Amino acid sequence: MLSIENLHVKIGDREVLKGIDLEIKENETFILFGPNGSGKTTLLMTLMGFGNYTITEGRIMFRGHDITHAPIHERAKLGIGMSFQRPPTIHGLKLRHLVSMTAQGRPVAVDALAHRVNMDTFLDRDVNAGFSGGEIKRSELLQLMAQQPHMVLFDEPESGVDLENMKLIGNTVRELLGGECAMGTERSLRMAKCGRHVAGLIITHTGYILEYINADRGQVMYEGKLCCESNPRDILDHVSRFGYQECLRCLA
Numbered sequence: 001m002l003s004i005e006n007l008h009v010k011i012g013d014r015e016v017l018k019g020i021d022l023e024i025k026e027n028e029t030f031i032l033f034g035p036n037g038s039g040k041t042t043l044l045m046t047l048m049g050f051g052n053y054t055i056t057e058g059r060i061m062f063r064g065h066d067i068t069h070a071p072i073h074e075r076a077k078l079g080i081g082m083s084f085q086r087p088p089t090i091h092g093l094k095l096r097h098l099v100s101m102t103a104q105g106r107p108v109a110v111d112a113l114a115h116r117v118n119m120d121t122f123l124d125r126d127v128n129a130g131f132s133g134g135e136i137k138r139s140e141l142l143q144l145m146a147q148q149p150h151m152v153l154f155d156e157p158e159s160g161v162d163l164e165n166m167k168l169i170g171n172t173v174r175e176l177l178g179g180e181c182a183m184g185t186e187r188s189l190r191m192a193k194c195g196r197h198v199a200g201l202i203i204t205h206t207g208y209i210l211e212y213i214n215a216d217r218g219q220v221m222y223e224g225k226l227c228c229e230s231n232p233r234d235i236l237d238h239v240s241r242f243g244y245q246e247c248l249r250c251l252a
Contacts, residue, residue: 001026001151001199002047007058009039009046016042018224020058024151026197029177029213031204031232034221035244040203041085043221044153047201048082049075063150077104081149083140085156085203090127095119095139098127102147110146117142117172133160134169141172152176154202157209170212176200177213207236222247 002024009017016039024030034040046053047060049072060068067075090098099110114120117138128136137157144152157169179198202209210232218232220239227247228235238246 001028001063001197002201003059003061004047005059005061007043007046007060008056009042010054010056011042011052015056016053016224017046020224020226022219022226024199024201026199027179028217029200029202029215031202031210031215031218031235032221033204033218033232033235033239038221039224040221041155044082044155044201044203047075047153048072048080076147076149079150080153081144081147081151082153083137083144083155083157085159087128087136087140089129091129093127094124095127095142096123099123099142099146102143104147106148108146113145114142116145117168134162134165137161137165137169138172141169141176144176145172150197151199151201154200154209156203156205158204158206166208167212170209173200173202173209174213207232210236220244220247 002022004020004022007017007020008015020043022030032040032043042053046055049067049070055068058068059066062075062078062080065078067078096110099113100108110123111120114123119135119138119142122131122135122139128139131139137160154173157173158166161169177198177200200213202213202215204210215232218230218235219226220228220235222244230238
């Protein structure tokens with residue numbers, strides 16, 4: 001699904017990613033841990049194609065396509081979707097219209113999808129305007145449900161979310177990663193397997209999302225490099241007990 005080879009990325013004059021090698025297979029969910037400022041969000045933003053992130057070396061392949069220097073819209077059409085940690089507020093654009101656009105021409109039961117993530121009353125509001133942390137996360141998930149991407153990038157899905165919202169968000173993330181699609185009409189909508197191979201790359205600090213999904217592999221990013229590959233739950237337990245300083249020994 002995704003192959004990253006010797007990826008070096010700069011923001012301005014500062015090198016943030018320093019030789020990232022990573023492969024994620026079809027139907028595989030990969031968890032990325034790491035302290036603040038280690039380069040995790042930079043990796044996701046680079047994979048999505050944002051312009052402030054300059055690739056100086058390396059290659060990104062997605063489903064057989066070289067997307068190293070592809071624009072954002074081409075990556076989205078190929079099937080990469082992203083849930084941002086802090087998405088922008090978009091004044092003048094209603095959430096309903098954005099969800100319809102993310103479906104890329106496919107018929108989509110917007111109201112019924114919104115009902116699944118308790119966003120019914122937000123559809124005719126400007127995107128993220130006055131939304132709480134949990135409402136923003138649900139808005140992001142609603143867009144991904146309409147897009148039906150082959151690979152989903154999640155930047156801290158638990159951030160700013162209370163326990164009540166966490167259950168809904170966790171279950172919806174599991175449905176997305178399970179390749180489930182919205183089937184039916186506004187009156188009779190259900191989530192069912194639709195034959196898509198879906199991969200996930202998830203940044204987490206708290207590990208709460210691991211209570212809802214089956215994560216296959218995990219690694220720690222430290223100072224722009226990947227280290228310490230293991231079972232995600234084992235990594236979380238180790239970091240909780242010893243902190244990220246232990247990762248320096250792996251890098252050394």
